[in-house]
Amino acid sequence: MLLLLILLPVAFLLPPGAGAGEIVGGWESKPHSRPYMAFLRVQRKNRTTLCGGFLVADNVVLTAAHCRGNNITVTLGAHNIKRREPSQQVIPVVQQLAHEEYDNRTLKNDIMLLELEGNAVTNRAVAIIDLPSADQRVQPGTLCTVAGWGNLRPGGALLPDTLREVDVVVMPDAACPRNPDWLYRGYDPATMMCVGDPTRFYDSAKGDSGGPLVCGGTAQGIVSWGPTKAPGVYTKISAFLPWINDTMRRLQAGAGL
16 A cells, blocks of 8 residues: 655545545745655555655655555655756665554554665755654644655646645644544544645645655654545654664664664
C-alpha cells in the first residue's frame, strides 16, 4: 500500500487502503531553501513509486512507514528532479527501519528511518533538519509548511520539475473526529496531528508521503493519510522521539538492526 503526498488546494490524501498522487496549488520553492528535503524512488516488484523524506543525520532519512519497498534510492540536494543538478547526491538505502508496531491497515505508527549507504555531504543544498523535543506540542492555529514533488493535477500524471510548497494550519484534534463509522476512525491524537483548514482549501495530498511538516524550522510531523478534503493526518514526531533516538543510537553503533 502506498499513499503518495502532494500539495494542492482541493484534492487531498486518500483514506487508508487507497492509492494516491498530486500537487495542485502552492508555489515553487526557492531553490535549496529546504535543504533537508529528500526525494525517494521506491521500487516495489515491477513498479516504481515516489515518496518524500527528510535528512535527520548524516546517513539517516526520516519518512513514513507506508513508503516501504523492495529497494529505495534517496536523492538529496535536489530542486529540479528531472535534471542532474550538480548539487544532487543520490544514495541507496541499505536498511529500512519501520516502527515495529506499524499497522498498514490503520496507518498507526506510520514512521520509518532509512539508513543510507554512505554519509551525505552537508552543504548549502543538503542539511539536517531539527526534530522537536519529546514534550513539545504544536498549538492549533500554528502555520506550518509542507513541500514535495507531487502531481500538479488531481488524478493526473503531470509531475512538476521542481520542489513546490504550501502553508498549512494545524487544527484541533476535534477537527479529525474519531467516529468509528467515518473517515477519521483511526485518528489517534496521542501519535497523530490534524492539519489543514478545509475552508482555506490548501493542504498536503497524494504525491510525496513521508515528507515533513515544518513549523518554525523544526520537523513536527510526517505526511501520512487522510480523506479527499482537508484536514489530513500527519504522524506526530514528538510522540516517537524515544523510538527515533534509540533506533539512531543503535544505527550509529553499528548494531546491525
